[in-house]
Amino acid sequence: MFWKAILITTLAMGALAEYQVTEDQKKQYTDMLKQYCKKNGAEDKVDEVKTSITNFADCMKAIIDADTLKKEIEDAKPKGALDEVFKKYCAKSPQLKTCIHTLMTGVTPCLDTTARDNIGFANNATDQLIDFVCYKDGDRIALFIAEQGPECFQEKASNIRECATAIREGINSVDDAKKLTQAEQCAKFDELTACIVKALEECSTPTPGNMAESLFRFVRRSSPCPKKEE
Known part of the structure; x- marks a missing residue:
């Protein structure tokens, strides 16, 4: 389930940041989608699913304009008013959840039976994730x-990419990812978590690393992975 979610999220984020990616990257997203749909006997649904992903990007942009949010954050920092900015955006979390649920419904034609059966789980997991971010x-x-x-993440961007590259070792296709057992998927997730948290802990303040670790723990608790002692 992790890897199906990662695939769909990658496609969606590619659409969301469409104005920032290169033509080669756009083609890569489209090729991934075609490969996945063809594998599940839904090659004729590619355009339909692409439209749902584009609609998701539009839905997101209607809720959050990146440039506006950036300016609001910069204006609020000197005043110590960041909480007011995020209170406003977190009030839009119901609309955000609707955007995501609509996306999940839109990509369903290209999903295999197992993934379709897990749509409810995926929607619930994303709802909980939004609630985690918008706590209080x-x-x-x-x-x-x-x-x-954000500065910490930017500073450690290359390290984080290396973490992602490391867990993809030996996984060269969607089929390779689907062959992973649940235990292997959980191990990959734990490996990624430890690697990213370690990188962020090297920043000047411990907060980014601590919060990333808390978020990863939250995601893991919401997954089918065996519970770990903390």
């Missing part, structure tokens, strides 16, 4: 911004 009207994300979280 966005206090967590406000603290993350105030404690130089």
Whole structure:
């Protein structure tokens, strides 16, 4: 389930950031989608699914304009008013959840039977993730911004990419990912978590690393992976 979610999320984020990616990257997203749909006997649904992904991007942009949000954050920092900014955006979480649920319904034609059966689980997991981020009207994300979280992620971007590359070792296609057992998927997730948290802990403040670790723990608890002692 992790890897199906990663595939769909990659496609969606590619659409969301369409204005930032190269033509080669757009082609790569489309080829991935075609491969996945063809594998599940739904090659004729590619255009339909692409439209749902594009609609998701439009839906997201209607809720959050990246440039506007960036300006609001910069204006709020000197005033110590970040909590007000994120309270406003977290009030839109019902619309955000609707965007995601609509996306999941839109990509269903290309999913295999197992993935379709897990749509409800996926929707519930994303709802919980949004609730985690918007806990107490966005206090967590406000603290993350105030404690130089984005700067930390930018500083460690190459390290994080290396973490992602490392867990993809031996996985060269969708079929390879689907062959992973649940235990192997969970191990990959734990490996990725440990690698990213370690990289972020090297930043000047511990908050980004701590919050990333809390988020990963939350995601894991919502997954089918065996519970770990914390």
